[in-house]
Amino acid sequence: MSDESASAGETDTDASALGDAIGIWAPRGNEVRIVAGSAIILALFPFIFSRMPVVSDLLQGYQSLATLILIWGIFALGFDLLLGYTGLLSFGHAAFWGGAAYATGVFSQQVSGSPILMVAAGTLFAVLLAWFLGFLSLRRGGIYFAILTLAFAQMMFYMSSSPLAFITGGENGFTGVETGELFGMFALESELPSVLGLLLGTWLYAFVAIITVLCIAFAYRILQSPYGMVFRAIRENEQRAEFVGLNVWRYRLMSFILSGLFAGIAGSLFTIHGTYVPLSSLYWTESGEVVIMTVLGGTGSLFGPMIGAGVYLYVENIVSGGHPVDFIAPFWHLILGLVFVVTIWMFPRGIWGFVRDVRDMITGGDE
Amino acid sequence: MSFHIDVITVLLNGLQQGAIYILLAVGLSIILGTLKFVNFAHGALYLIGTYAGLLIALEINLTSGQLQEWGFSQLGLGLGYIPALIIVPFVVFVVGLAMERFVVEPFKDRPDTDQILVTFGLAIIVQELFRAFFGSSSLPFSQPAWAQGPPQVPFLTAIPISSWRYYVIGITAVLVLIVYLLVEFTDFGLIVRAGTRDPEMVELLGIRLSRPYIVVFGIGAALAGVAGVVGGPLNPVNPTIGNEILVPAFLTVVIGGVGSIAGAVLGGVLFGLTQAILVATYSAWAQVGLYALAAVILLVRPQGLLGEAEVAS
Numbered sequence: 258m259s260d261e262s263a264s265a266g267e268t269d270t271d272a273s274a275l276g277d278a279i280g281i282w283a284p285r286g287n288e289v290r291i292v293a294g295s296a297i298i299l300a301l302f303p304f305i306f307s308r309m310p311v312v313s314d315l316l317q318g319y320q321s322l323a324t325l326i327l328i329w330g331i332f333a334l335g336f337d338l339l340l341g342y343t344g345l346l347s348f349g350h351a352a353f354w355g356g357a358a359y360a361t362g363v364f365s366q367q368v369s370g371s372p373i374l375m376v377a378a379g380t381l382f383a384v385l386l387a388w389f390l391g392f393l394s395l396r397r398g399g400i401y402f403a404i405l406t407l408a409f410a411q412m413m414f415y416m417s418s419s420p421l422a423f424i425t426g427g428e429n430g431f432t433g434v435e436t437g438e439l440f441g442m443f444a445l446e447s448e449l450p451s452v453l454g455l456l457l458g459t460w461l462y463a464f465v466a467i468i469t470v471l472c473i474a475f476a477y478r479i480l481q482s483p484y485g486m487v488f489r490a491i492r493e494n495e496q497r498a499e500f501v502g503l504n505v506w507r508y509r510l511m512s513f514i515l516s517g518l519f520a521g522i523a524g525s526l527f528t529i530h531g532t533y534v535p536l537s538s539l540y541w542t543e544s545g546e547v548v549i550m551t552v553l554g555g556t557g558s559l560f561g562p563m564i565g566a567g568v569y570l571y572v573e574n575i576v577s578g579g580h581p582v583d584f585i586a587p588f589w590h591l592i593l594g595l596v597f598v599v600t601i602w603m604f605p606r607g608i609w610g611f612v613r614d615v616r617d618m619i620t621g622g623d624e
Numbered sequence: 625m626s627f628h629i630d631v632i633t634v635l636l637n638g639l640q641q642g643a644i645y646i647l648l649a650v651g652l653s654i655i656l657g658t659l660k661f662v663n664f665a666h667g668a669l670y671l672i673g674t675y676a677g678l679l680i681a682l683e684i685n686l687t688s689g690q691l692q693e694w695g696f697s698q699l700g701l702g703l704g705y706i707p708a709l710i711i712v713p714f715v716v717f718v719v720g721l722a723m724e725r726f727v728v729e730p731f732k733d734r735p736d737t738d739q740i741l742v743t744f745g746l747a748i749i750v751q752e753l754f755r756a757f758f759g760s761s762s763l764p765f766s767q768p769a770w771a772q773g774p775p776q777v778p779f780l781t782a783i784p785i786s787s788w789r790y791y792v793i794g795i796t797a798v799l800v801l802i803v804y805l806l807v808e809f810t811d812f813g814l815i816v817r818a819g820t821r822d823p824e825m826v827e828l829l830g831i832r833l834s835r836p837y838i839v840v841f842g843i844g845a846a847l848a849g850v851a852g853v854v855g856g857p858l859n860p861v862n863p864t865i866g867n868e869i870l871v872p873a874f875l876t877v878v879i880g881g882v883g884s885i886a887g888a889v890l891g892g893v894l895f896g897l898t899q900a901i902l903v904a905t906y907s908a909w910a911q912v913g914l915y916a917l918a919a920v921i922l923l924v925r926p927q928g929l930l931g932e933a934e935v936a937s
Contacts, residue, residue, distance in 0.1 A: 346737040393919070397926055399736045400662050404874050405922060408915050411871055415911035422908075541871060545744060552741060587690065587756050594748035601742045602730075 286481050291559070292474045299327070299466040304456045317580045318571075320458045321530070325574075326567045327462075327469045328526045333550045333562035334476055335519020340548070341556030342480065343512040344492030348544050349406030352390060352413045353517040355539030357383040357524030359417060362431040362534045363424060370437025372445060372464060376525040383521025384514060391513035395506065398495075407541055414539040431534035439464060445529065465526055472519060477559060479515065488512050520547075549597050555607025564608050569593065633783055634904045635897065640789040640858075642896020643796035647851035648873035649880060649888035650800055651844030654807070657883020658820045658840050661728050662736055664743035666873060668750035669845045671866030673716050673852020675754060678765045678861060681708035681853075688759030705768045705853075709795075712853045713846040720845025724838045747867060755863040762860035792854045799850060803843060804885050816840055820883065875918040881931020890929055 284292075306318035332354055339345050361379035369375070394405035417425040425431055438444050445461040448454040457463050479485045487508050490498045499505050528534055537543065546569065554565020577589040585592065604611055652666050678684065683702035686692040691699065727746065731739050766772075771788035774781050780790075807813040818826045819833045827833055859865065872895060880891030898917055902910035921929065 340737070344737070346740060348740075393923060396923065400656075400740065401878065401922070401926070403662075403737075403740055404878055405919070407871060408875055408918050408922075412912055412915035412919070415915065418911075419908040420912060542867065545748075548741065548744070588752070591749060591752035591756055594745055594752055598742060598745035598749065601738060601745060605738070 285478070288474065288477055288481070291477050292470060295473050295560075296466075296470050299469060300456055303458045303462055307458070308455065317575050317578075320462065322570065322574055323458070324462050324465050324530055325527075326570050327465050327563075328523050328530060329547070329550065329566040329570055330563035331469055331472050331526070332520050332523035332547050333554065333566045334472060334559070335516040335523070336547045337516075337551050337556055337558070337562040338476065338479070338488070338519070339512055339516040340551055341558065341562075342485065342488045342492060343509060345509065345513070346403050346548070347394075347406040347513070347516075348403045348541060348548070349390070349394070349408075349410030350516070350520050350547055351539050351541060351543035352406075352410035353383040353387055353520035354524040354527070354543060354547070355417075355534070356386050356413060357521035358528045358534045358538050359425055359431055361525040361528040362434045365435045365437075365528075366433040370435045371441070372436060372439050372529055375436070375529060376468070376522060379525030379528065380518060380521035383517050383524060387514045387517025387521075388510075391510045391517070395509050395513060407544070410539065410544060411541055414536070414541070417539055418536055425534075425536070428536055430536050434528055434532045434534070436529050436532060461530065465530070468522060468526065472522065473559065476519070480559070484508075484511075549593065553597060553600055553607055555609030555611075557606070558609040561607050561609030568608065629783055630904075633785055634900050636783065636785050636789065636793075638897035638900030639893065640785075640792050640896070641899055642892040642894075643793050644851050644855040644858075644869070645873055645876045645895050646800060646889050646892030647796055647847050647854075648869065649876035649892055650803060650885055651847040652873060653877045653880065653883055653885065653888045654803070654816075654840055655844045656877065658816055659724075659728060659732075659837055661732070661841075662739045662743065663728075663844075664740050664870065665723070665727075665746040665750065666844075666848055667866035667868070667870030668747040669716055669719065669848035669866075670852040670855070670869055670873075671750060671754060671863065672719060673712050673849030674765070674856035674861055674865060675758065675852075676712045676715050676849070677705075677708040677853035677856055678763060680711055681705045681768075682765070684763055686758060686763075688761050689755070689757050691757050692759065705771075709850070709853055712849045716849025716852075717842045717846040719849075720842040721838055723845065724841035728841060729834075747870070751863045751866055758863070760863060762862045765856045765861045767857040788854075788857060792858075795850065795854055799847060800885065800889060803847070806843075807885065812836060812839070872914070875915070877928075879918050879921045879928055881928030884928070884930045884932075887928055887930035894929075 303320055303323040305312055306316060306323045307313050307320045332350075336347075336350055339347055357379035360382035361375045364378040365375050368378070390406065390409050394402055394409060397405060418427055422428075426433075436445060439460055443460045445459065445464065447460055449457055449460060449463060453463070457466065480488075487498065487503055490503070491505055491508055495505055498508075524538070527538070550565040550569045551562040552565070553568060554563065555561025572589050572593055576592070577586055579586040600607055606613075648666060648670060651669075652663060655661055655663055655666075679700045680703055681700075683698060683700040686697050686699055723746075727742065731742055767786055767788040771791060772786050774783055774785060775787040775790060807816060815826065815831055815833070815836050818831075819836065823833055855869075876891040876895050877888060879894070880887030880889070894917075895914065899910055899914055902913045906913070
């Protein structure tokens with residue numbers, strides 16, 4: 258999205274001037290450019306994807322898919338904090354995504370239908386769950402961690418499928434979602450006024466997009482901070498990080514909780530977007546999907562996983578419907594599997610890494 | 625009397641379910657123990673075994689999928705179950721050899737996470753291939769007519785369990801015993817065990833490890849294939865069965881202890897019995913109980929019940 262070194266000096270001066278005024282909230286590094294850039298792209302995205310005359314005909318996109326892409330993008334972004342930056346592969350993130358989705362649904366039915374409160378409730382549930390499950394599964398590294406997270410997530414799935422069916426609706430999923438109006442004024446499905454309606458479409462998209470930008474800013478903040486640096490240090494060499502006196506276990510737990518937080522935000526938005534929680538949102542293949550998105554887009558980058566989410570959902574929803582060519586429709590999942598394997602095999606840095614390589618080739622490298 | 629019969633039925637059902645887990649877990653466990661390779665595609669091998677067994681044993685009518693659209697609505701050799709049981713292990717053994725050569729070998733020196741990811745991707749590819757060609761609806765894979773009723777043995781006729789389930793238990797016992805003897809009491813097994821302990825030293829002694837390793841992978845795959853054939857007729861057959869059985873199979877390995885055949889057997893029996901008992905008593909909690917059991921064992925005894933040390937991570 259931006260050259261990291263090209264204009265760092267200029268933004269630093271901006272930041273320090275601003276920094277005196279607003280203290281610790283001051284933007285750091287390229288934050289202003291990253292956030293502004295993402296905001297602009299997210300503002301144009303639904304128009305280009307679903308309404309722009311020629312392009313949208315080629316893409317066959319639609320408004321609700323644009324929203325869904327952002328939601329999964331947040332999920333993948335959070336997952337990458339864990340996989341790409343801390344180096345832990347979890348196969349149980351469906352627990353946070355689906356758990357938050359259910360919590361949000363139940364909250365909307367029992368307490369309040371305010372979208373903001375719903376997201377807060379779902380996210381809080383996911384964070385607490387991540388804290389608990391992280392505490393248990395992080396005792397073991399490597400494959401044990403992957404299998405333990407998988408086991409706990411499956412436990413949640415079976416919990417909601419029968420013993421807790423009186424709350425969750427079991428096999429039928431949770432159908433009682435009652436989303437209210439944003440700030441008590443704007444129905445989420447209604448169009449935004451005038452030019453905003455043309456660009457962004459619905460209030461729902463605007464709501465999701467604003468949260469997405471905040472998530473990007475938050476993730477960037479974490480990764481730029483010394484705290485985020487420790488995550489990378491642990492990924493590179495756990496032992497060395499331990500030797501310089503860092504409490505590796507604590508940082509890992511925090512990284513797990515943070516990625517649970519993003520999964521929770523995304524899961525809550527998923528409920529608001531679909532007004533329904535399917536039981537499959539807790540199944541382990543859902544964890545697999547976010548793994549695929551993240552790896553496909555490129556682990557260890559801020560925007561890679563979001564691009565991966567976009568590509569995945571595009572194939573899942575548009576290509577599977579027979580666009581652009583009819584005969585590949587039944588093979589869409591197979592194609593994703595093949596692309597995924599090829600990516601791990603030959604381009605471990607994913608689409609984003611590939612883009613950067615091409616850019617470096619053209620500009621002759623900027624490091 | 626009837627209570628006794630209920631109890632025996634539950635226990636036998638549990639043993640039979642455990643037998644399927646054991647067949648998968650032994651393969652996974654020896655692969656993980658010797659090759660240090662995490663195979664998330666083990667469920668896919670089970671899937672291949674089931675479909676291969678189905679197509680060899682019976683002639684089926686396809687109702688969906690590409691093959692049906694292309695005009696192959698009748699498919700299968702219809703040779704019967706015994707030929708299927710003999711041919712399938714060889715087929716899946718060869719698949720296993722190919723997989724070792726073309727997937728495991730290149731990923732040997734990559735991190736665990738990459739191994740999990742690539743085999744997970746392969747599992748999706750296999751599942752989706754079957755879905756595309758044979759359709760996603762369940763295919764009829766019934767138990768053979770000669771094994772549907774209870775066995776005609778004096779005491780067992782009273783127990784409402786098909787003889788097929790006894791065969792599953794018997795076949796598993798024989799195969800696991802063979803693998804155990806192979807690993808513990810042959811020269812091949814000696815090399816494999818030595819390679820597990822210290823591969824560098826073994827190679828310095830002039831023994832090539834690549835050949836025993838590829839055979840170990842093939843054996844593990846063949847066991848998964850057998851599990852597919854014997855387990856297929858007990859459950860609906862559709863492309864997702866591989867991924868569904870992978871998770872309990874993996875848990876069986878880790879609660880038993882990685883690399884230990886006895887551990888895999890113990891884990892499988894424990895898992896199968898727990899599942900059967902819970903299904904018969906608190907069926908809503910059956911699956912939850914299973915995972916809770918696994919989680920508790922792993923937290924209390926991280927190396928597994930019979931494991932010596934954990935695989936380096």
